[in-house]
Amino acid sequence: MEAKLEGKRWSKDFEEPIRAEWKKNKVYAFVPDAKKPVFSIDTPPPYVNAPIHIGHATVYTIMDIIARFRRMTGFNVLFPIGLDRNGLPIEIATERKFNIKLSETPREKFIEFCKKTLDESSTESLHSLYMLGHSYCSWELGKTPGSMYYTDSDDYRQMTQETFIDLWNKGLIYLDERVNNFCPSCKTTIADSEIDYKEYPTMFSEVRFKIKGTSEYATIATTRPELLCSCAILLFNPEDERYKHLEGKTAIVPIFGQEVPIKAHPYAKMDAGTGLMMMASFGDYTDIRFFRENNLEPIIAIGADGKMNEKAGPLKGLTVGDARKKVLELLREEGALGEQEKLMHRTPVCERCKTPIEFIAMPEYYLKQLDMKDEIRDVSKKISFYAPESKRILDNWIDTISMDWAISRRRYYATELPIWYCENCGEVIVPPKGKYYRPWKENPPIEKCPKCGGTKFKGDERVFDTWFDSSISPLYVLNYPHDKGFFENSFPCSLRPQGKEIVRTWLYYTVLRCYQLTGKPVFQDTWIHYHVVDEKGNKFSKSAGNAIDPMEIIDKYGAEPFRLWAVLEGDITRIDLRCSFERIEGASKFLTKLWNVSRFVSMFPQDADGYELTPSDRWILGEMDKLARYAKEHFYEYDFHEPVQMIKHFIWETFASHYIEMAKNRAYNQNGDFSEQEQKGALYTLHTVLKTILKIMAPVTPFITQKIYRDVYGGDIHKKAFPEGSEDEPELPFSKDDVISFNSAIWKAKKDNGLSLKNPVKKVVAPKNLEILEKELKLMHGIEEMEFGEELSITL
RNA sequence: GGGCUCUUGGUCUAGUGGUUAUGACGCUGCCCUCACACGGCAGAGGUCCUGGGUUCAAUUCCCAGAGAGCCCACCA
Numbered sequence: 067m068e069a070k071l072e073g074k075r076w077s078k079d080f081e082e083p084i085r086a087e088w089k090k091n092k093v094y095a096f097v098p099d100a101k102k103p104v105f106s107i108d109t110p111p112p113y114v115n116a117p118i119h120i121g122h123a124t125v126y127t128i129m130d131i132i133a134r135f136r137r138m139t140g141f142n143v144l145f146p147i148g149l150d151r152n153g154l155p156i157e158i159a160t161e162r163k164f165n166i167k168l169s170e171t172p173r174e175k176f177i178e179f180c181k182k183t184l185d186e187s188s189t190e191s192l193h194s195l196y197m198l199g200h201s202y203c204s205w206e207l208g209k210t211p212g213s214m215y216y217t218d219s220d221d222y223r224q225m226t227q228e229t230f231i232d233l234w235n236k237g238l239i240y241l242d243e244r245v246n247n248f249c250p251s252c253k254t255t256i257a258d259s260e261i262d263y264k265e266y267p268t269m270f271s272e273v274r275f276k277i278k279g280t281s282e283y284a285t286i287a288t289t290r291p292e293l294l295c296s297c298a299i300l301l302f303n304p305e306d307e308r309y310k311h312l313e314g315k316t317a318i319v320p321i322f323g324q325e326v327p328i329k330a331h332p333y334a335k336m337d338a339g340t341g342l343m344m345m346a347s348f349g350d351y352t353d354i355r356f357f358r359e360n361n362l363e364p365i366i367a368i369g370a371d372g373k374m375n376e377k378a379g380p381l382k383g384l385t386v387g388d389a390r391k392k393v394l395e396l397l398r399e400e401g402a403l404g405e406q407e408k409l410m411h412r413t414p415v416c417e418r419c420k421t422p423i424e425f426i427a428m429p430e431y432y433l434k435q436l437d438m439k440d441e442i443r444d445v446s447k448k449i450s451f452y453a454p455e456s457k458r459i460l461d462n463w464i465d466t467i468s469m470d471w472a473i474s475r476r477r478y479y480a481t482e483l484p485i486w487y488c489e490n491c492g493e494v495i496v497p498p499k500g501k502y503y504r505p506w507k508e509n510p511p512i513e514k515c516p517k518c519g520g521t522k523f524k525g526d527e528r529v530f531d532t533w534f535d536s537s538i539s540p541l542y543v544l545n546y547p548h549d550k551g552f553f554e555n556s557f558p559c560s561l562r563p564q565g566k567e568i569v570r571t572w573l574y575y576t577v578l579r580c581y582q583l584t585g586k587p588v589f590q591d592t593w594i595h596y597h598v599v600d601e602k603g604n605k606f607s608k609s610a611g612n613a614i615d616p617m618e619i620i621d622k623y624g625a626e627p628f629r630l631w632a633v634l635e636g637d638i639t640r641i642d643l644r645c646s647f648e649r650i651e652g653a654s655k656f657l658t659k660l661w662n663v664s665r666f667v668s669m670f671p672q673d674a675d676g677y678e679l680t681p682s683d684r685w686i687l688g689e690m691d692k693l694a695r696y697a698k699e700h701f702y703e704y705d706f707h708e709p710v711q712m713i714k715h716f717i718w719e720t721f722a723s724h725y726i727e728m729a730k731n732r733a734y735n736q737n738g739d740f741s742e743q744e745q746k747g748a749l750y751t752l753h754t755v756l757k758t759i760l761k762i763m764a765p766v767t768p769f770i771t772q773k774i775y776r777d778v779y780g781g782d783i784h785k786k787a788f789p790e791g792s793e794d795e796p797e798l799p800f801s802k803d804d805v806i807s808f809n810s811a812i813w814k815a816k817k818d819n820g821l822s823l824k825n826p827v828k829k830v831v832a833p834k835n836l837e838i839l840e841k842e843l844k845l846m847h848g849i850e851e852m853e854f855g856e857e858l859s860i861t862l
Numbered sequence: 863g864g865g866c867u868c869u870u871g872g873u874c875u876a877g878u879g880g881u882u883a884u885g886a887c888g889c890u891g892c893c894c895u896c897a898c899a900c901g902g903c904a905g906a907g908g909u910c911c912u913g914g915g916u917u918c919a920a921u922u923c924c925c926a927g928a929g930a931g932c933c934c935a936c937c938a
Contacts (some may be wrong), residue, residue, distance in 0.1 A: 069897075074897085338938065339938060345938080350935070355935070458866075459933085566932080566933090570933075599931095635872085636875075648875095655900050668899085691878085727895095
């Protein structure tokens with residue numbers, strides 16, 4: 067009797083040969099097969115960021131579990147890995163890494179530096195995913211379904227541009243003014259995430275406005291007097307008795323003379339300044355929002371050069387700082403300046419040069435979405451959400467959208483807008499589809515302007531918002547650019563996994579864009595996950611210093627305990643998972659248990675002919691079938707936590723502790739207490755249960771189940787069908803709890819009396835419904851005399 | 863400030879209008895039992911956030927409050 071498994075425990079060293087084989091033999095390659103339905107997973111491309119975030123490692127692992135499960139249930143699984151490599155974070159990482167500035171580096175050069183940054187971190191990220199045992203269809207870039215892809219490839223960018231061209235032709239894109247953050251020192255627009263806040267001393271000045279038609283004055287307080295020329299309205303709090311009488315009256319702006327209404331609005335705080343505030347375009351974000359929400363026409367007084375323009379009258383040509391000094395002088399001369407107070411002001415500044423930023427209106431391209439809110443609400447109803455409650459994150463977001471989507475950015479490392487302008491007449495030229503365009507360094511595909519016949523063109527220098535690229539990943543995954551037939555047959559995409567914090571961007575934009583392009587819901591299902599946080603419930607982040615590199619975990623424990631932890635720890639569609647080395651180590655104990663149960667079973671031959679099942683066999687097989695049915699049902703709904711927890715419990719608390727202990731004597735049958743048929747019944751049952759639980763666990767723990775299955779039974783477990791679980795419930799007079807409580811009582815009695823478990827028991831009166839198990843129970847516990855009645859009694 | 867979510871032993875968590883409120887980790891004590899000491903057994907530990915309401919009965923349903931988290935917006 068020798069176990070077919072060596073060693074007392076699972077070792078992480080068993081993983082690498084298995085992993086390497088999967089990759090080398092392209093075991094999970096996508097091969098089109100008309101007989102099998104396609105299950106496609108639009109793996110949101112993880113933003114290239116090395117080392118990968120522990121949360122990424124976790125959710126991509128759960129996606130892998132989903133993919134592996136679906137393969138075992140007969141789907142042809144399309145599970146590509148893509149890397150999102152466009153956008154601001156890459157640029158910032160590059161600036162830091164090479165100590166350069168985007169605004170001072172030639173575009174071509176800057177892009178080269180970005181590529182260097184990307185190549186290094188992409189390699190590292192992919193290695194981590196490989197180590198985790200993920201079964202992506204391919205680890206190589208390519209154009210066939212299932213290939214790995216980069217969102218900054220010419221191919222992907224071409225698709226992005228083509229969808230823009232389609233939307234342009236549909237009339238869904240338009241040009242309008244948008245307020246950008248502008249750094250007057252860097253002379254460039256900067257993104258919201260490049261803004262810092264700093265406390266700066268500033269002068270809080272009272273300014274007196276004349277009330278039209280009266281001799282009264284209204285006094286406001288402001289830190290931005292240079293913006294008086296763009297003042298559009300005065301506000302006071304609706305609760306503020308001091309100003310109620312001004313409601314509906316008109317004030318005259320000093321120096322500039324424009325007439326502005328006075329209104330009650332909760333934005334005005336009674337205890338701030340005089341309680342009366344001016345709303346100008348634009349001093350800060352509140353102003354921008356207020357103008358937008360109230361449909362006020364902004365007066366833009368600061369130009370793209372950071373200087374006051376003609377709207378600022380006497381301040382024209384001055385920088386903001388100089389204009390402020392000058393306007394205060396003018397106000398003083400006019401007698402409109404009241405008290406002044408120095409205060410610290412939290413000012414938005416450019417992250418790099420610390421210069422206070424200005425808000426400057428610039429023309430930008432917009433994608434229409436406001437008119438479509440109802441339609442988007444309707445298509446999103448056709449997408450199933452897991453967990454269902456998560457749908458409201460999307461619904462709430464759609465409710466709050468108040469403007470169209472500005473899609474152009476003044477940046478370098480992203481997809482270029484495919485637009486040229488005729489230098490003669492200004493005609494906007496959008497090229498035909500079929501090529502990846504770089505208008506900032508290329509000529510348009512036409513010789514003459516279709517409108518005026520001019521021959522000189524200027525390429526647009528802007529790029530798209532990163533979401534404009536990533537929101538079409540399902541189209542790319544379904545091979546939209548290369549094989550329209552495959553695309554048509556496979557649409558919609560089966561599943562989008564998605565972090566809850568980016569439902570409002572990634573998921574929303576994907577649903578919007580794909581609806582605009584196809585008129586249909588893009589996904590069948592979407593799986594919304596929460597976060598992985600540290601032991602105390604705090605976010606993991608590099609800046610907080612608590613980040614864990616998944617490679618650390620893999621080096622220490624291997625991938626398998628981590629994979630198991632990811633589903634055992636909790637249901638990530640409902641709660642944040644708390645991650646710690648301790649908990650992952652805890653998960654590895656179950657692997658040891660599974661290993662040893664398998665080792666025990668593997669000692670016995672699997673000669674199935676002529677077996678006879680005893681009641682205990684039928685009982686455990688029934689329990690196992692119940693569990694298999696439960697697991698399959700729940701796995702289909704992306705619920706792995708509950709079933710895996712139940713399987714763990716089943717293996718540990720039921721199968722190992724009770725069934726194996728009961729069946730042991732029969733399996734060995736050293737004294738010939740049982741017939742050969744009964745002995746074979748035990749062997750059949752042990753192997754059947756083991757094979758079944760290995761298959762159920764295979765998607766979650768692909769390494770250990772592969773290794774055990776191969777060593778004991780031969781063959782690739784991942785190519786087997788997922789267990790169905792028979793519907794036939796065995797009819798038995800006893801339940802699981804009856805068995806467990808009987809055995810526990812005997813063990814406890816021996817323990818309490820300081821006896822070894824091997825010690826025989828003189829007499830036991832057991833519950834009547836266990837009579838059917840008499841022989842096995844007697845041998846298991848060494849019971850000399852056994853009777854059955856109402857009450858349990860044990861005589862040692 | 864707006865929206866959403868949450869609050870259950872030391873920690874994390876399940877769950878319920880009605881006996882004794884689930885499990886895990888941790889803690890304490892005991893035990894080599896022929897697959898497993900990375901194992902087994904036993905034990906301690908709770909005002910189910912606070913206040914009010916509905917009800918024969920509330921940890922559960924309703925209202926208010928406090929606290930936490932997330933997303934959005936951020937002080938003229």
